[in-house]
Amino acid sequence: QSLAVGRDHQFIEPVHVMAVLLDQEGGTVRPLLAQADVNIHLLRSQLNEALDRLPQVTGTGGDVQISSALSRLLNLTDKLAQQRKDAYISSELFVLAALEDKSELGALLHKAGATKTLVERGIDALRGGQKVEDQNAEDQRQALERYTIDLTERAEQGKLDPVIGRDDEIRRTIQVLQRRTKNNPVLVGEAGVGKTAIVEGLAQ
Structure with missing residues (x-):
């Protein structure tokens, strides 16, 4: 939301969410994409270009709404979470949903080298067979990476x-x-x- 407000965008789009997830410290999206051999530098560059292309509306007073594209993508993410018997939706499933959805974000991910097969493998490796049953599951999963040195x-x-x-x-x-x-x-x-x-x- 703050990214959309800061850029004077009226709607929160999937590219806003992905840009924030990609830069999230301790998040799971960047390690997942790296494991799936995605060109993260190219993806970040493409996301910035996509954000620059979005129409700007001044004088909204910070009142932004979720776009229909993001709403559809979140619903798809929720379906994927239900299929995996997760109690909460997770950011890695948002990436998978974007690849399945025929949206601009899915196209950007494909251009950066993401494939559904590699991302699914990455999710399985990241989770180690565990379901998302806690809203802090992603933080706990990244604890080893955050507090230890390889x-x-x-x-x-x-x-x-x-x-x-x-x-x-x-x-x-x-x-x-x-x-x-x-x-x-x-x-x-x-x-x-x-x-x-x-x-x-x-x-x-």
């Missing part, structure tokens, strides 16, 4: 410094991980003794 990813990108002199500890950690039982290594020690270095070495 050291394996950093190692793959060459962002970690070489670890020297920790071969024994790293080897011992690997031995514990390889056990069939009691295979959770715990690194205990004062701050600064090199616990993170061992994990970084393991990641590398």
